[in-house]
Amino acid sequence: MVDGSADKRPRSQQIAAELRKAIEDGTYLPGTRLPSQRDLARQYDVARNTVDEALKVLGIQGLVTSEWGRGVFVREKKPLIRLGSDRYSPKYRQLELSPFLLECAKQGKRGRFEVLGIERVQPDPELAEKLKVPLGRKSLLRRENVFYADDDPVYRVTTWIPWSIAEGSGLVEAEVPHRFGIHGVLEERGHVMTRINDEITARMPTPEEIQYLRLPRGVPVLDVLHTSLDQDGEPFELTRFVMRADMNGLHYNAPVE
Template identity: 70%
Template sequence: MTNTDADTRPRSQQIADDLRNAIRDGTYEPGAQLPSQRALAKHYAAARNTVDEALSILSREGLITSQQGRGAFVRKKQTLIRLGSDRYSHKHRDTGLSPFLLECARQGKRGRFEVLGIKQMKPDRELAQRLNVSATTKSVLRRENVFYADDDPVYRVTTWIPWEIARGTGLVEAEVPHQYGIHGVFEENGHVMARINDEISARMPTPEEVGHLELPEGVPVIEVLHTSLDQNGDPYEVTLFVMRADMNGLSYNVPVE
């Protein structure tokens, strides 16, 4: 226990620090239940609301989860669904799986997606520049999906495609009629992925993202803004991945130029 007469921090912070250290040193392993609030209050000689605030601190940090009527548990480490350049490689084509389904299969999970919307739209200026299309007309198709691994939502995905590429193809359909997903349709229409550009950042989620991804308190999201370039160096797709940070990782193996 870390409390000393010289420690002037709030009592809730002291208790949170002590429990955090106990989680890190393995006293409470992933999945283990913490003592009840009553037991913690007695152990630390603290009021119940002080213990409650300490547990709230750990919850916001993503270290524990609370289950109604059961108590607080140390968060288990999830098997990560990894996003990286290798997922697009043609060497995986003999699996017969699209990139996301392949990533799920590697982790022993079943992948699926739910379509939120498909719409022809006018892009903002930045997106128009990325895709080399007009910013004054409905020059792109937007596809919005949530991707699931088993029953867990792991990605909120928005893809923008030049309308001249998408028009009259399976890209405008909810169920893309190709076993390799949208990338199979792109290839059939003469756009073979030759290079990708991924811009990666992290942040806390919006309320809408919390709902779509069923995010526990304290879990941030990883944001990947992905651009695909074809054999001619032309951009033909921009996709924004908003990923649960507790269930996703990034894995890149690329040459240094």
């Protein structure tokens, strides 16, 4: 038990630190239920609201989840869906699976996506610069989707493509009519991906992201801004992936230039 006389932190933080240590050393294994608040209050000789504050700290740290009517459980570590630098490689074409569906299949999961919207839009200055399209008019197609592994929403995807490329193609349809998806259509339009540029940051989610990704408390997101460059070195597609950090990872194996 924490020696409160030697530790000057609030009692709730002392209890949280001891419970965290018990989780890390395997006393409480992933998926197991912690003792009830009443039992913990008795164990630490404190009021239940002090225990409640300690459990909130563990929740913010991403170590536990609360289930109404059942209790507080140690969060289980789920296998990560890993996307790497080779995810668009032609070597996977014969499998006729997108990078996401392929990774889900490796884990025995069923991958799927839900189309949230497709529309022609005006770019903001950042998009106009990155995709070399004009400001002040609807020069981009925007596609928005949520990707699921089984029933878990794992990331939200927003893709922008110059309207000069997308107009009159299958890119404006909810179900892209090409076995290789949007990149198959883009290749038919003369844009073969030869290089990618990924800008990756980690941050805490917005309230909207918490809702549509069903994020537990304390889980951050990975924000990946991906740009596709064609055989002429020109950008032709930009996609933002907002990923659940507890269910996604990134793997890169690239030459040093």
